[in-house]
Amino acid sequence: MSHNDRRLHREAALVAGRPAPHIPPRRVEAHRIKDDGEAIAVARELAREFAIGAAERDRERRLPIAEIERFSQSGLWAITVPKAYGGAGVSSVTLAEVTAIISAADSSIGQIPQNHYYMVEALRLAGSEEQKAHLFGRILDGDRLGNAFTEISTKTPVDFKTSFRERDGKLLLNGQKFYSTGSLFAHIVVAVAKDEHDRVHLVFIDRATPGLDLVDDWSSFGQRSTGSGTVTFDDVEITPFQIVDHDGVFERPTPMGPFAQIIHSAVQVGIARGALAETISYVRAHARPFFELSIEYGYEDPHTIHAVGDVSIRVHAADALLARAGRLLDTATENPTGDTVAAASIAVAEVKALGTEVAQLAATKLIELGGARSTLESHGLDRFWRNARTHSLHDPVRWKYHHIGNYYLNGSLPPRHGAI
Incomplete structure (x- = not known):
């Protein structure tokens, strides 16, 4: 693409959108989280804050600039920096849980640091000691990494002209x-x-x-x-x-692929948790009983009770698969071999497949059980389904089932790349 072509593309993008917001250089050092327990505690605290205004931000398509600053200054964006470089070096189980906790409150905020964590992991695996010392130091101080990965003018999402x-x-x-x-x-x-x-x-x-x-x-x-x-x-x-x-991080067995995908999986699990929690809250407060029943409240409807039970089981199953995938990814990180990386990749693919399915189910049931009033724009409850459906398209879940089946049925190891 020539200089003139890039200028025309940028001008077209500006017509369709807005100039990027001004993000000033960081002036204050971020808090440094010490361990896994503190990371979970901080995530829970932030999730309570981020849940407030999530529907309004979605409705207005408002960038969460203040929230992201709060997020990175909390120290959570540096939790995967290795201990040898001053970071907490948390487990993959913890990273996935932190992502799910934040995503249950606001899945856009939960997804935003995914590529930041990806680049930190790539730096850990392939960076020189000088690069690690410099960039890990900046990340610990609170600098955020952003993604410029995919192009839309190439044959596939992993073909690059840049x-x-x-x-x-x-x-x-x-x-x-x-x-x-x-x-x-x-x-x-x-x-x-x-x-x-x-x-x-x-x-x-x-x-x-x-x-x-x-x-x-x-x-x-x-x-x-x-x-x-x-x-x-x-x-x-x-x-x-x-x-x-x-390229080098995929030419040998490394946890790079499943590491990238477990964060996306955790976003889906978080959406499922958030939709289920919103369903219970909304039904308890607003749902009316079906007129054929002689009950006082909508939450006494036996079909509603059954549906909430069914979704709860599936969400808890996705929770369990997420934790299991994190444990297998930690094993692959400690001992990266063809077998351990493949086992982690398949485990992450399993939770991505189930989590995607459950997030959309939970989001659909939220509207179904909430009744007609639940569709009002003022509630913003449709965002759970829209977010789950949009995020699921990051990579095709149908291929997860293929690789999972091929692994268990034929002993075929999955390919090594960032989408499996």
């Missing part, structure tokens, strides 16, 4: 990204780009770097406030110190 080349003694990055979740809130934008040999790398770029532009043009009907819009790189000057090899 690239960097040497020209006139400078290393220049060019390209355009979409679905850039987290970048609008980021201090450092991480671009996925190819070198001259078509090898894929991660490039860590400070937000204020000349030639880097962000546009808030995300218009999906769900996950409305993730800010997953357009990022353009127009002759962005970079250095080798900013570049981390990405």
